[in-house]
Amino acid sequence: METSLIERLDKLRYNLLKWCTIGWGIWFGTFILKDLINSPAIIGGATWIGLLGWLIFIINLIKFLKLRRELRWDTKVKEALDDELQQLNWFKSSEIGYSSVIAVTALLFGLSQFISIPANLVTEIILYIGVLSGLIASLFYNRD
Amino acid sequence: MGNFELSNQIKVQRAIRNITQEELATHIGVTRKTINTIETGKYVPSTILAIRMARFFGISVEELFTLVEKE
Numbered sequence: 371m372e373t374s375l376i377e378r379l380d381k382l383r384y385n386l387l388k389w390c391t392i393g394w395g396i397w398f399g400t401f402i403l404k405d406l407i408n409s410p411a412i413i414g415g416a417t418w419i420g421l422l423g424w425l426i427f428i429i430n431l432i433k434f435l436k437l438r439r440e441l442r443w444d445t446k447v448k449e450a451l452d453d454e455l456q457q458l459n460w461f462k463s464s465e466i467g468y469s470s471v472i473a474v475t476a477l478l479f480g481l482s483q484f485i486s487i488p489a490n491l492v493t494e495i496i497l498y499i500g501v502l503s504g505l506i507a508s509l510f511y512n513r514d
Numbered sequence: 515m516g517n518f519e520l521s522n523q524i525k526v527q528r529a530i531r532n533i534t535q536e537e538l539a540t541h542i543g544v545t546r547k548t549i550n551t552i553e554t555g556k557y558v559p560s561t562i563l564a565i566r567m568a569r570f571f572g573i574s575v576e577e578l579f580t581l582v583e584k585e
Contacts, residue, residue: 373536374536377545380547446543450539453545454544454559455544455547455557456545456548
């Protein structure tokens with residue numbers, strides 16, 4: 371039996387989200403690593419790996435946004451793809467992302483009472499964990 | 515409320531009509547994942563979706579979904 375358009379687009383969306391997560395994880399992970407470790411060898415390697423992660427993230431993010439834009443006028447397909455289960459999954463993923471931000475902020479705040487942590491590093495870690503946990507949760511809830 | 519769970523006849527109704535989850539999803543206007551999670555009892559659909567599914571099968575909502583008491 372031929373796979374329906376909705377099913378194909380749903381799979382495509384899931385794959386784009388998966389590669390966005392991988393790209394974000396690599397790119398921002400290496401970005402933080404460079405701030406943590408001051409070794410020139412590690413910084414050099416991390417820059418190239420980070421660039422690869424950035425490319426993966428940006429390419430898939432653009433594809434993802436293009437897909438949403440293309441479906442803007444096709445109300446029937448758009449409604450089917452963003453059905454009530456999908457909306458619930460987005461909501462649950464956002465909730466996890468938000469909770470992670472609160473938890474990491476509290477943890478870093480607690481740590482800052484004992485050691486000095488640079489403000490930009492704190493911001494980067496919060497952003498990294500918040501986005502990554504939201505994306506991973508979304509992949510988990512939307513898995514087959 | 516915690517002592518009840520929602521049971522459904524979607525799989526039976528699909529078998530009677532010989533249609534796949536994907537075909538049902540296309541007719542109803544949702545993804546196959548949604549049909550799958552409802553069928554396996556992981557997700558409780560909204561009243562609107564439940565009525566749409568019952569209408570598709572030509573039966574009442576209570577025939578398609580039944581509330582059963584847990585042991």
